[in-house]
Amino acid sequence: MVRRTKADALTTRNELLDAAERLFSERGVSNTSMMQVAEAAGVTRGAIYHHFENKLDLIHALMERVSLPVDEMRDELRKEHENAPLHQLRERCLNIVHQVQNDPHMQALVNILCHKCEYVEDTLPIHLRHLSGRNECIDECVKLVEQAQAQGSVAADLDPRLTVISMFGLIDGLFYNWLLDTQYFDLMTAARSGLDNYLRGISKQGA
Amino acid sequence: MVRRTKADALTTRNELLDAAERLFSERGVSNTSMMQVAEAAGVTRGAIYHHFENKLDLIHALMERVSLPVDEMRDELRKEHENAPLHQLRERCLNIVHQVQNDPHMQALVNILCHKCEYVEDTLPIHLRHLSGRNECIDECVKLVEQAQAQGSVAADLDPRLTVISMFGLIDGLFYNWLLDTQYFDLMTAARSGLDNYLRGISKQGA
């Protein structure tokens, strides 16, 4: 009803984020009004516009919630597999796959960015962030492939960047298609087998 | 201005489709109003509602325009490579890639379905059609893989369906990422190398 403690305000904010995440993921971003989000969170539009500037700011906040856990995960893996670049590559991919399949927040967000949000001028800041994150990740993986080539475990004649781009394509494509119909195939199983097929294809013969 | 000949009406219809394709692809489906489409085509909204029931019907008509050529292409390839299933698989994929890269209509449509159209309840018929087309295509490719396994050119322990799903993931993922930023990499080059990596991975060793 009224002004509450700071903790209560944070609760309200989180409930707004949860409601937005659910509605956006279910009904699409542009098909969901701020009022619907507010109602689903049990507040009025006034509450939303107090916590967020507009819909874009809301999406931005949604992304903020999951990007941090992902970053942590990545750093851990880097330490674990210091000298096995190909193995690290594999683990990194499968880890993200695992998250998309099992973490509801992650899954909803990928779903939103993938299928529930039009890539238009208004949402450019959102997608630029998406892109820059991806490119950064690609750059890191390119280094891993180069490392693997130096070790002789990956065929030397392959272009590292193209190799990574296709590998990411495979993972992203599986996300894309799986989210279209999560009953059609099991994500983790497909990712594991697909990734292994691909990695086998870029490995040096007999290595 | 006024009523014209049947040929003129068909021209109007095509101009409406062209305008819709361009605007949807540029500004997104839900972000483009029927009036904007009409204006871009040099007519009023009355013309649109005469030719199409609503926005969905418009999208439906857009899909109709490209689905026919794609089907033709597929049938041709089937005849060409009767007894080389793996080769046929490769050619089929690369052919679609080639179309996406070079046919403006095809590219715009994939772009629309991929990035400019929210996958929500309203657009369900559109996406169901998308899905059924994909699944049909997967089924055909599964047969090709089984054929290849029977010939001994593909490892027998692989699940044919999963194998195809991942391969399609690779292609779709490349489409998805390429359309996000067509400058970042060359689609055809990436598809060729990625697909060859993958096919090498599923081929029987030493075959």
Place this chain on the structure above:
DNA sequence: AATCAAACATTCATGTATGTATGTATAAGA
């Protein structure tokens, strides 16, 4: 205890999209 500012609720003005109903000029058919 008094004041201030945060955390909302409420209201309103505005713009815009949609669908439909109606009007009209003309091509096509008889």
Place this chain on the structure above:
DNA sequence: TCTTATACATACATACATGAATGTTTGATT
């Protein structure tokens, strides 16, 4: 030639969504 249906244009009713402006209640501060 007359009629009719087509191919649009115009106008209108309805429905939302947005953002801002304003109001109100309380926690926090001093």
